[in-house]
Amino acid sequence: MRALDRKLLRDLRRLWAQCLAIALVLGCGVMVLVLATGVERSLRLTRDAYYDRARFAEVFATATRAPKELLPAIARIPDVALAEARVSMNVVIDLPGMEKPAQARVLSLPAAGAPLLNRPTVRLGRLPDPARADEVAVSENFAEANGLTPGKSFVAILNGQKRELRIAGLVLSPEFVYLIGPGALMPDDRHYGVIWMNEEPAAAVAGLTGAFNDLGLRLARGASEPAVIAALDRLLAPYGGTGAYGRDRQVSDTFLRGELDQLGAMAVILPPIFLIVSAFLVNMVLSRLILLERPVIGLLKAMGFTGREIAAHYLKLSIGMGIGGVLLGWVMGWWLGAQMTQLYTEFYRFPYLIYAPGTASFAISGLMGLGAVILGAFRAVRSSARLRPAVAMLPPTPPLYRRGWIDAAAEGLRLRQTTMMILRSITRWPGRAAVTVLGVAAAIAVLVACFFTFDSIAAVVDEAFTRTNRQQVTLHLARDVPAAVKDAAAHLPGVIRVEGAFGLPVRLTSGWRSALTQVEARDSGDVLVRVLDESGHAAAMPPEGLVLPESLATKLGVAPGDSVTMSLLAPPRESFEVPVSRVMRQSLGEMAYVSAPALFRLMRQAPQVNRLNLLVDTAELPSLYAAAKAAPAVDGVLLWTDIRSQFDATINENLTRTVVVYAILGVLITVGVIYNAARIQLSERSYELASLRVLGFTRVEVGYVLVGELMLLTLFAIPPGFLGGYGFSALISAGFSTDVIRIPLVISRRTYAIAGLIAFVAAFVAALLVRRRLDRVNLATALKQRE
């Protein structure tokens, strides 16, 4: 090995702690990229493979009652490859020992055997025997949560009749990768499941013998989905079709897509931040290292090494640091990616998992990681190549200090000389101080953005549970009923107040833009479920016109005062021109609202409801549940405290994990920056600091010069760090919002305070770590030579 390369290895070893600090920061950037793209790619590949193998439908439609004879006509729609009809209904399940009734969706299995579309994958047992009317298959998550296994039975209330059903097998379906009940915000495996039942008994119970109410299509390659949907809507309209839709509106797929989008956004937003910071760090370490190496560089030049050879030497040094970081990032990214992908299977149920992070993410992150260090090293290396050889001949000269306004100000304040040393050092090398400040600011920004997610979720929770939904219980009704049912509900056990709600599917159109959504009718006197204005305060329902959430208004390109066409996708299936009266804030979901009298006037109908929101005496809940189970009109009960606690549990668990990871990254950056700054400071000033000790200053006083400067720089980093954190949070809020949930940009003071505090403490610890080395400095040798 060449002597110069040997020097390289020794330098890397000598600087191991600094190299490690750089490698850690760089590794974080590489890791985030590998992690996010790896998880995203794995989930996407898994999803695509699963959808394909299980023949997940591409177009979905429901009707109230369509004759089976319609099916051939549907299959003849151009570009339809396969059409399959079935019966679907919601039922209540009465499990022993469960107070709150569970809900399930019953789907029929064709008489011929396994379905052609949305094929269930049997996980345990088998599909129901077509000859046995009481056999069913149950979604695996529901069965697992309730201890149901093949061979066991349970009671379901099918259209008011209690029926005992026997479990033949547990299955998963591509339709329910993310299984969430209607109106729920989070999956609740204990209280919501899917049941596959033979067609004959299912149709008999639903009163749909010889008919269907649910349909799936697969299309030919290159088909136009909108054209097929339009044709299908025309065919189904007479039978109560509520508007066919593609996978983009399918609940499970929408959640899954949202997740993949978020992962994709993470891969784009986060890694550059870490890579930029590590580029800064490399720049900082290398340029100071090269400054310390000036005599060696002069010497090499005097010996006849060319500028290019010397530049290559220092470039190799930085690439050495880079390689360490990249390898570290790869290993961490691979491992964490596998863990994360596994974690997703808690919420997204796939029968198998393909973990394939893909070579591209490794290649790209490796190149970006090395690119960052090379870029960081570039300036320093170039100046090393340009250094004049004669500097080797010069004895080390003391740096030139100048007096400036700071000195005048400091003198006025009668600062101590050690404090003056700190101030002079900063003003003498402002560029170097700026790099330290920027590095710490980046760390603070990461920390702010990290804790911002808690603020934002708290805002969503506050909005959803405190401001909007103040009811305790929501009863889902099996069908639309006259609003007078409210009076009957008021007599249910424990009910204090009843408010009715009515929702129906609509298509909103403005110009060429349109959106499928749900419109909700609200009574002006409602106090349980409220509509919020942009600032989050309860707003009165305008007597006329639609209230749209911001996201929907943006999608349609409308503002208050404009009007949209509202086509009802349920009887009476008419279209109306409706003004937009206001735009409101809504983080979860995308519903439109209208005042109930206005809607029913348009529909020329007496007011109806299909949901009841209740304020209840919680002591009486058990009897309320019992009454709800017995009432055929009720096909679902939602308890909002349950929803809330599930939401909290899920979000907290997920978020805490993520936040911990990113908080660690933020701390690593701070430590990396400050540790490096301190080490360099120490080697540059060991002579000066040792002289102070010789003059009789105590360790604490000398340590103050070193630690004080770094802490002062950390304080300087706080304002730009907060600013950066705000920008970073805004990026996250924009990048991570999906159709399902919008991330509001709210940052609490607490978040700023915590982020600043963590960075300050991390910086202090890093500086103290280096200060300890001061104790080990041998005064005699420090005065004789430099490190």
Add this chain to the structure above:
Amino acid sequence: MSNRVAFRVEGLTKTYTTGAISVQALRGIDLQLYEGELVVLLGPSGSGKSTLLNILGALDGPSTGHVFFREHELTGMNDAALTAFRREHVGFVFQFYNLVPSLTARENVALVTEISKRPMQPEEALERVGLGTRLNHFPAELSGGEQQRVAIARAIAKRPEVLLCDEPTGALDSATGVTVLEALYEANRDLGTITALITHNVAIRRMAHRIIRLADGQVVAVEENADRMQPSGIEW
């Protein structure tokens, strides 16, 4: 020592400008160095000795004037050619040893032998300066004199035609200084290396073929040394 001219310096000046102040370090030097000779440069501090040596070794360029090495004019060369000149022909020894701290004695020498055309083995060069047994020691494990001898071994290992030494004994005591001077003396005697040696120690002039005295950026005297002495006879 022969009468053939190796270095020819004509009308050399050097002005350093720092901000508003400019210092004339050299004010018109005319000088010749011969093949195989050992010259000692004497002069008060600030008289321009180091500046002259740096220009001879192509570490720095003059403000005006010409420097010829044999038939080549150094002053007309570009940076790459100057680098090649240093690489092939010149060895340096500095006052502050200037060893690479992370390399052992042998490796510090190897650093140079790896990039030269017909070098000695690093071991041989270290043997010559009496450090054959300290090959694997790091600079921090060597005394000042030993470090300086490693620096000399490093300078002579590539068999340079020119050896330029700036106060090589400046930081050393008399006895240690003598061992360093012996290494230089022998390199000049055995390899015929043209050696220029700056010193503040007038006793050292006694081992030179010629003595050049500088003052205030000018050559004030050039003396031939009739009775040369071995370094072992020198004391201070």
